[in-house]
Amino acid sequence: MFSTIPSYVILDLETTGATPSYDRITEIALIRFEYGIETQRWQTLVNPGVSIPSFISRLTGITNDMVQGAPTFEDVASVLYDYLDGAVLAAHNVRFDYGFLKSEYQRLGAVLRQKVMCTVKLSRTLYPHHDGHSLDAILARHGLACSARHRAMGDVELVVAYVELAKQELGETAVLDAVDNLMHGPSLPPGLDSEFLGDIPDSPGVYLFYGANELPLYIGRSVALRSRVLSHFSGDHASVRDMQIGQTIKRVEWIETAGELGALLLEARLIRDRQPVYNRKLRAHKLFSLSVAAGLNQFPMVRVVSEEEIEPDVFEHLFGLFRSKRGAMKALREIIKGQKLCPRVIGIECGKGACFSSQLQQCEGVCAGQEKPELHYLRLKLALMPYRLKPWPYPGKIGVREQNATTGHVQLHVFQDWCHLKTVEDENDLQDVLTTRNSPDFDLDTYKLLQHHLKTCTDVISYEREDIHFGERPGPLMKSAGQPRQA
Incomplete structure (x- = not known):
């Protein structure tokens, strides 16, 4: 395996869903290696303390009855920590597994910090001419066999087999060089703690760079936060602005959104409100x-x-x-x-x-x-x-719904007369927006953004009256194509 790394663990989890904040682990399996030689392996079912959805049980084969007598995560936390201690954590889409582990330890009042290595990224590096890099795609293209797909140890063994086969096909040197490049990572500014990297999700949202005070240096957005933040510190692509930021940056904050529209709206609002020194395009202008x-x-x-x-x-x-x-x-x-x-x-x-x-x-x-x-x-x-400026094509307020397919995060962006009133995540907040008479200032960036988005978006709810009750039409988190009026 990765013989240049002294200690590493290949790990896989099965869970009740895709969101670490409220879903739970149902199974853990791992194999630990020392200088490329397997030294330990361990697996256990985990009682998640919540019901396993039926579609998850059909996928994994793990039922509520199977985990009823299993240990809780708290019961196995110290054992798992011993296996991970001092090792690089490797997994297929490691952010998923690492995110669940960090959330579970956080619920116990502990902090998990591991160096990580993603075997999905390794596959993309080694086989760039292939489109798919999921375990199913790897199974198909390499002709590998797995008798326990979607069970934790079965998937761990599949990852091990795929890496060994890649060494045979491409040569051990090529595989180990790719691993070293993935592990090396970007060159971070001296004032920035490298530990923050493991916490940034690769999901849509907005990020803020700070210096020594509470005024942001720069605000940006991306559909993949972690990748975008790291790109600022890539020596191969550093701009003058990025170099200036690198000299003064001390910390990074981020806010996740359900999708790209939410990230664009939030970025524009934060830049207008906080006027970061290195943002120019979206700073306030008279119209x-x-x-x-x-x-x-x-x-x-x-x-x-x-x-x-x-x-x-x-x-x-x-x-x-x-x-x-x-x-x-x-x-x-x-x-x-x-x-x-x-x-x-x-x-x-x-x-x-x-x-x-x-x-x-x-x-x-x-x-x-x-x-x-x-x-x-x-x-x-x-x-x-x-x-000519386009008249507002709806009879009143509308909601544009976004949902992250990976995390399940849902947001509803409420607009009227081309103005963004508010982004809400529950019905109470939506009711407040619908029943409040808002007079927001017209904003050019929002006007252009919404015009562009509405050309292809069908996930729109049209609220024709401000005194509307939820029983009279679809709820805010339901999909409903609103019909614009004729201009």
Whole structure:
């Protein structure tokens, strides 16, 4: 096996589900190696203290009757710790097994800290041309046999067999070099404790880098938190910003979300609220838009309005969203020039009579009586139409549901008039949002994000009344495709 590692344990767990925070271990099996030679093996059923779901029993063959007389995790915790002591913990998708073990020890008031090595990542490194790297995929591609698949010791023995076969196919040196590279890991900044690595999940969420005080240096998001955080410390891909962060970072915090949308929304809110020094793109900016007069006799015909006047109920008269007044004026001038509109009638030039652009034949002459005002106004509206802000397509508030397929984590993101009201995880919080009259500020990033997400998302619940009761429609954690109204 991994003869360059003095001590390591190949381990597998069976559990009642996929979430360490409330699911429990039902079986443990391990084989311990010293310098590549097997020295110990151990397995035991574990009474989880909760009922095993029927679909889990069908998968593993472990029933409630089988674990009724088995020891609890507390009973075997010290024995297991002795097997793990001083060893590298290796498993197929080791984050799953390690997460459950840490949670079980934490419930006992103890802390488990192990160096880990993932044999899924090892498979991806050794066989990059293969798509699948699950144990079932490895069984199929290598023609291995396993008489006790989805039982802990059966899966441990399968991992051992697969590594030995990889040595035969690829050579022992190639396998051991791959293990060394996986074990080496990234070069962490000197002020950062390496122990934090084992705690970061590879699930969607937001991460925050801190220096010596409570103000974050940088806030980011990812669908795979641990991988993204570690990428900041990869010497091969370090940017100037990452190098600057590396010189001052002292700790990392993270917040898990159910999916990518939740991570994007949370990241945007935290950056706006906390203004980290190394974030630029999502930091707060003033917004401007072009407001078109409702009739021909108003002057100016187009105004640049600031965010105080950018409200969803007047979106039919607003065109474009800009980060500066200068940007809005530049866009308007380009439209006027491209469509031969009159800058004087529109209101960006002073004076009376024919404008200078008409003398250059860059205006169709509405200012000189050569074009009907009604036609000019129509051409202006048509030219601005691609910039028109999209009205809110629902009759009221909506909820966009996300669920993490691995952890089961569910969140409902509530919106109204393109504004994110709140992200909730239970019905009481949702009821509060639905019955409270919210007046959040319009945000450009949320507007763009939600427009993009709603193009493909069907997991939307439309709440047509603010006084709605849960008995009147699907609950917040149920899937229900909301129907937008016609714009």
